[in-house]
Amino acid sequence: MSLKIDNLHASVEDIEILKGLTLEIPKGEVHAIMGPNGSGKSTLSKVIAGHEDYEVTEGSVTIDGEDILEMEIDERSRAGLFLAFQYPHEVPGVSNANFIRAALQSRLPDGEEIDAVAYYKDLYAKMDELEMDRKFTGRSVNEGFSGGEKKRNEILQMMMLEPKYCIMDETDSGLDIDALRVVAKGVNAMRSPDRGFLVITHYQRLLDYIVPDVVHVLYDGKIVKSGEKDLALELEEKGYDWVKTELAAA
Amino acid sequence: MSTTLTKPEMSAHGEWVSEPLRRDVGAELPDWYQQIQADSWHNFLETPEPVRKDENWRFADLKKIRFERINPVGSLNEQGSFVERFRSNRVDSAIGHCLFANGHLIESDFSQLPDDVIACEINEALANHSELVKEHFMQDPARLGSQKFAALHGASTLCGVFIHVPKNVVIDGVIEIHHVNSGENTGIFPHTLIVAEANSKVSVFENFETAGKGDSPITVGMVDLDARDGGKIQYASFQNNGPNARHMQINASRVGRDSAVKNCFVNLGSMWVRNEAVSRMMEPGADSQMFSANLANGTEEYDQRTLQLHEAQHTTSDLLYKNALYDDARTIFSGLIQVGKGAHHTDSYQTCRNMLGSDTAEANAMPGLEIDADQVKCSHGSTSGPISEEEIFYLMARGIPAERARRMISLGFLNEVIQRLEGDDVKEFIFGKVEAKFRAI
Ligand SMILES: Nc1ncnc2c1ncn2[C@@H]1O[C@H](COP(=O)(O)OP(=O)(O)O)[C@@H](O)[C@H]1O
Numbered sequence: 001m002s003l004k005i006d007n008l009h010a011s012v013e014d015i016e017i018l019k020g021l022t023l024e025i026p027k028g029e030v031h032a033i034m035g036p037n038g039s040g041k042s043t044l045s046k047v048i049a050g051h052e053d054y055e056v057t058e059g060s061v062t063i064d065g066e067d068i069l070e071m072e073i074d075e076r077s078r079a080g081l082f083l084a085f086q087y088p089h090e091v092p093g094v095s096n097a098n099f100i101r102a103a104l105q106s107r108l109p110d111g112e113e114i115d116a117v118a119y120y121k122d123l124y125a126k127m128d129e130l131e132m133d134r135k136f137t138g139r140s141v142n143e144g145f146s147g148g149e150k151k152r153n154e155i156l157q158m159m160m161l162e163p164k165y166c167i168m169d170e171t172d173s174g175l176d177i178d179a180l181r182v183v184a185k186g187v188n189a190m191r192s193p194d195r196g197f198l199v200i201t202h203y204q205r206l207l208d209y210i211v212p213d214v215v216h217v218l219y220d221g222k223i224v225k226s227g228e229k230d231l232a233l234e235l236e237e238k239g240y241d242w243v244k245t246e247l248a249a250a
Numbered sequence: 251m252s253t254t255l256t257k258p259e260m261s262a263h264g265e266w267v268s269e270p271l272r273r274d275v276g277a278e279l280p281d282w283y284q285q286i287q288a289d290s291w292h293n294f295l296e297t298p299e300p301v302r303k304d305e306n307w308r309f310a311d312l313k314k315i316r317f318e319r320i321n322p323v324g325s326l327n328e329q330g331s332f333v334e335r336f337r338s339n340r341v342d343s344a345i346g347h348c349l350f351a352n353g354h355l356i357e358s359d360f361s362q363l364p365d366d367v368i369a370c371e372i373n374e375a376l377a378n379h380s381e382l383v384k385e386h387f388m389q390d391p392a393r394l395g396s397q398k399f400a401a402l403h404g405a406s407t408l409c410g411v412f413i414h415v416p417k418n419v420v421i422d423g424v425i426e427i428h429h430v431n432s433g434e435n436t437g438i439f440p441h442t443l444i445v446a447e448a449n450s451k452v453s454v455f456e457n458f459e460t461a462g463k464g465d466s467p468i469t470v471g472m473v474d475l476d477a478r479d480g481g482k483i484q485y486a487s488f489q490n491n492g493p494n495a496r497h498m499q500i501n502a503s504r505v506g507r508d509s510a511v512k513n514c515f516v517n518l519g520s521m522w523v524r525n526e527a528v529s530r531m532m533e534p535g536a537d538s539q540m541f542s543a544n545l546a547n548g549t550e551e552y553d554q555r556t557l558q559l560h561e562a563q564h565t566t567s568d569l570l571y572k573n574a575l576y577d578d579a580r581t582i583f584s585g586l587i588q589v590g591k592g593a594h595h596t597d598s599y600q601t602c603r604n605m606l607g608s609d610t611a612e613a614n615a616m617p618g619l620e621i622d623a624d625q626v627k628c629s630h631g632s633t634s635g636p637i638s639e640e641e642i643f644y645l646m647a648r649g650i651p652a653e654r655a656r657r658m659i660s661l662g663f664l665n666e667v668i669q670r671l672e673g674d675d676v677k678e679f680i681f682g683k684v685e686a687k688f689r690a691i
């Protein structure tokens with residue numbers, strides 16, 4: 001049981017960004033991807049989520065053996081995939097509570113309605129965990145939210161939807177240290193043998209709070225190095241140039 | 251299918267109606283008002299029909315108003331069914347209400363309003379509160395193109411409500427005015443006159459619907475909103491007529507010192523709609539909010555003309571008009587902010603946003619700005635475009651199917667306007683109807 005990415009090639013506007021990326025995240029594990037700006041981290045997450053700007057030219061992505069590249073965007077989500085966006089979109093006029101509710105509703109069979117009372121109870125409990133003010137239920141999705149509030153809101157959705165595989169794209173950017181702790185606590189509480197995480201980050205700091213089982217280095221559209229959590233520290237210390245020179249030497 | 255009753259070359263003015271559309275209202279109308287009626291009829295005959303080269307009718311499809319005939323309303327039977335219909339289709343907690351069918355008063359109940367508030371049918375008000383009505387009635391001539399229609403309105407028998415809120419009286423809850431119209435090309439002339447005296451507050455919701463899908467009333471309504479010395483008025487018009495109706499509303503707000511007027515149009519139905527709104531900020535501290543949410547589909551044409559007139563220093567206004575268009579629908583927005591000579595320290599905003607739900611829908615926008623003062627903060631602009639693909643992606647990435655995602659986003663687009671209204675019941679009522687129309691598209 002895993003999220004498996006095999007020899008993935010993807011282009012945007014005919015420029016190849018992912019160049020044969022291979023990665024497997026078994027359930028129960030947390031994997032981190034680190035990489036310099038522009039190396040293709042967000043591209044990877046959006047390709048997996050099914051964004052139409054990106055064309056997959058080769059390779060496969062499966063969850064628990066099921067090919068998701070054949071699925072529509074919404075089907076992938078309902079199949080258990082979740083992407084916490086680096087830049088979450090604003091949806092004016094749609095309240096946060098209605099948005100999350102519609103997402104949960106879409107997982108129910110036709111004719112079955114969400115129990116509103118139970119829904120709000122659950123929502124408020126999770127907002128309390130994330131130290132989010134109640135006012136965010138009535139506000140339009142992400143509209144006028146600060147960077148940190150948007151990130152918290154992504155994690156709130158993740159907690160509500162209880163996905164099998166979570167991809168978090170630079171969730172730490174825009175969070176101050178207190179917010180980072182709160183968010184990490186929420187994520188850590190979700191860690192379970194039935195769930196896999198792919199944590200994308202530019203900085204090692206996040207990995208002090210969400211401790212990964214495996215760290216991968218993404219460079220120029222490929223995983224060029226994998227190791228244990230100490231790799232993140234080494235990378236932080238030596239910088240991404242270290243990877244570059246190592247690669248050149250090889 | 252369009253059912254325009256077109257005679258390609260209708261020229262001779264006055265052919266729509268051969269005599270004023272009047273009937274006995276069972277009240278003694280004052281002389282000054284009868285004079286207005288007579289003068290208006292004269293003006294109606296003298297005023298030429300709109301032509302497209304007139305800037306005020308630019309982009310308009312004038313075929314939609316080549317009326318062959320505007321018919322008088324007949325006498326009314328089946329009153330019971332109108333009342334039943336109204337009961338099942340109203341705002342939950344209205345504190346007072348009034349129901350008209352083809353301009354005939356069917357029932358009203360204003361008994362819960364504070365004692366010193368005057369709220370009554372307009373003809374009754376003309377008879378019993380003549381001087382008070384005279385002071386506020388049609389004080390601002392139509393000036394955005396519909397002079398001929400305003401004249402017809404002035405000449406005809408009106409229906410509608412007069413509301414006068416005295417000093418320091420704050421009315422909690424909304425007053426509801428409901429119109430159910432029917433017949434073929436029947437002329438309906440609603441007039442709503444609301445006066446808020448010093449530090450008073452009132453909210454009015456006016457709802458238009460047709461009795462049946464095939465009915466084709468021609469409504470020419472006018473609304474006078476007059477707030478002074480800290481008075482506050484919210485007026486929201488909700489139009490959900492059948493597809494053959496034509497609907498026109500000409501609204502004039504006069505906003506005095508430290509007063510605030512909100513004027514909102516919501517349109518879901520009718521084959522042709524024209525909303526004109528003029529707000530005059532006449533004394534320091536005057537604030538006017540003008541907004542509109544419209545969902546147009548089929549071959550509907552919604553024509554919106556606005557004027558924000560800043561006449562005094564330290565006045566503010568904010569306009570937000572939003573149109574969601576589907577199929578071959580058309581909208582026209584033409585707005586002008588005019589900051590008059592010496593109206594320094596004006597804050598004035600104007601935004602029109604159009605969401606195009608099809609390739610064949612057409613949204614025209616003509617924002618405008620004229621400033622003749624200093625220390626002014628003004629902005630105006632318009633945007634038109636399809637639903638954002640990024641927004642759809644975001645919703646779908648949470649499992650929401652594409653169709654539902656589109657609907658939620660479009661509804662949210664209009665909901666942004668609805669949420670600017672006060673009163674949860676009014677907002678819920680409108681939101682529910684807009685949602686229902688989206689579902690039917
Ligand atoms: N939609 C797009 N259109 C054009 N270029 C893109 C698009 N998305 C990503 N790219 C390019 O792909 C490369 C990788 O970007 P991205 O995946 O965002 O990097 P990272 O998240 O690692 O910083 C960059 O060179 C970027 O400019």
Ligand SMILES: [Mg+2]
Pocket residue numbers: 041042043086169170
């Ligand atoms: Mg990125």
